[in-house]
Amino acid sequence: MTDRLATKEHPTVSRGDWLAARDALLAEEKEHTRRGDELARKRRELPWLRVDKDYRLDTDSGERTLAELFDGRSQLLIYHFMFGPSYQAGCPVNSSMVDGFDGLMPHLHARDLTMMLVSRAPLPKLQAYKQRMGWSMPWASSANSDFNFDQGASTTEEQLRAQLQQIAGRDVQVADAVEGLPSIAHRNAAACGTDVLSYICENPMVSAFTLRDGVVYQTYTTTWRGLEFIMGYYPILDRTPNGRDEGADDWQAWIRRHDEYDTEI
Numbered sequence: 001m002t003d004r005l006a007t008k009e010h011p012t013v014s015r016g017d018w019l020a021a022r023d024a025l026l027a028e029e030k031e032h033t034r035r036g037d038e039l040a041r042k043r044r045e046l047p048w049l050r051v052d053k054d055y056r057l058d059t060d061s062g063e064r065t066l067a068e069l070f071d072g073r074s075q076l077l078i079y080h081f082m083f084g085p086s087y088q089a090g091c092p093v094n095s096s097m098v099d100g101f102d103g104l105m106p107h108l109h110a111r112d113l114t115m116m117l118v119s120r121a122p123l124p125k126l127q128a129y130k131q132r133m134g135w136s137m138p139w140a141s142s143a144n145s146d147f148n149f150d151q152g153a154s155t156t157e158e159q160l161r162a163q164l165q166q167i168a169g170r171d172v173q174v175a176d177a178v179e180g181l182p183s184i185a186h187r188n189a190a191a192c193g194t195d196v197l198s199y200i201c202e203n204p205m206v207s208a209f210t211l212r213d214g215v216v217y218q219t220y221t222t223t224w225r226g227l228e229f230i231m232g233y234y235p236i237l238d239r240t241p242n243g244r245d246e247g248a249d250d251w252q253a254w255i256r257r258h259d260e261y262d263t264e265i
Contacts, residue, residue: 043220046219046220048210048217048218048219049217049218049219050215050216050217051066051209051215051216051217051218053146053150055142055145055146055147056144056145057069057118057140057141057142057145057147058122058123058140058141058142058143058144059123059138059139059140059141060123060127060138060139064140066147066209066216067211067214067216069114069116069138069140070114070209070211071114071138073109073112073113073114073211074112074210074211074212075111075112075113075114075208075209075210075211076113076114076115076116076208076209076210076211077108077113077114077115077116077206077207077208077209078115078116078117078118078206078207078208078209079097079098079101079115079116079117079118079204079205079206079230080117080118080119080148080151080153080154080202080203080204080205080206080207081094081098081117081118081119081139081204082094082119082192082199082202082203082204083119083120083121083125083126083129083192083202084119084120084121084154084192084194084198084199084201084202085120085121085122085143086194086195086198087121087125087192087193087194087198087199087202088125088192088193088194089129089191089192089193089257090119090129090133090192090257091188091191091192091199091202091204092188092191092192092255092256092257092260093188093204093252093255094204095133095257095258096231096233096255096256096257096258097204097227097230097231097232098117098133098135098137099133099135099258100230100232101115101135101137101230102135102136102137105136105137114138115137116137116138116139116140117137117138117139117140118139118140118141118142118147118148118153119139119140119141119142119148119202120141120142120143120148120154120202121141121143122141122143123140123141123143126139126141127139132259133257133258133259148202151205151207151221152203152205152221152223153202153203153204153205153207153223154201154202154203155201155203156201157197157198157201160197160200160201161197164177164178178196178197181196181200182251183249183250183253184251184252184253185199185200187253191257203223203224204223204224204227205221205222205223205227206220206221206222206223206226206227206230207220207221208220208221
């Protein structure tokens with residue numbers, strides 16, 4: 001990893017001046033925290049969307065309805081993990097996020113929340129990858145359901161081709177538009193054992209639901225940078241001298257599956 005800080009001068013000051021600068025930053029951090037509390041309140045106050053469609057997903061315990069995924073609790077948080085039908089392995093970046101989930105489960109359960117993964121790959125692929133990664137949290141397959149598509153976590157290749165054509169312009173071939181995607185898409189597609197178009201048919205997303213009197217309601221959703229709240233390493237790196245040490249050209253390119261950091265992907 002490149003040490004960008006080593007290439008530029010950084011000011012050094014007396015302890016008194018350092019404390020003054022730290023106190024000024026602390027005031028901004030406290031304001032940021034208060035703003036975060038306000039946004040959390042607004043999330044809780046979002047209107048709910050009743051879910052009437054009869055979604056059925058494949059789990060280790062057999063086919064389950066969306067209501068049954070709550071596992072006896074009133075809240076459900078789903079992470080739509082990028083693992084499409086043609087993938088041979090889960091997305092490395094998604095994998096890095098899930099590494100920290102298992103230890104959270106008892107605490108979330110204590111607050112009446114079930115958290116789980118959902119992907120479009122067939123259940124046997126998910127089970128094999130889960131075993132490789134050493135995870136224990138529940139993981140369901142929506143391979144035989146419209147759930148991921150309806151949530152916006154998955155797109156058909158036909159829809160994606162149309163979107164790329166619209167973005168790139170009608171005179172540009174879809175293959176050229178795919179080739180022009182950021183390098184992270186190509187690297188991760190190769191790491192997943194699939195082509196780029198199939199890779200980007202899946203999107204990382206969190207969906208939240210509540211179960212009231214037997215009825216499921218969707219309460220929240222977020223994606224992309226909105227998911228940083230479950231990327232445990234970023235808040236830690238943000239408080240170190242080098243920070244994330246990512247540039248626009250190598251965004252997330254350093255991230256590997258936890259058993260691959262001594263290899264190149």
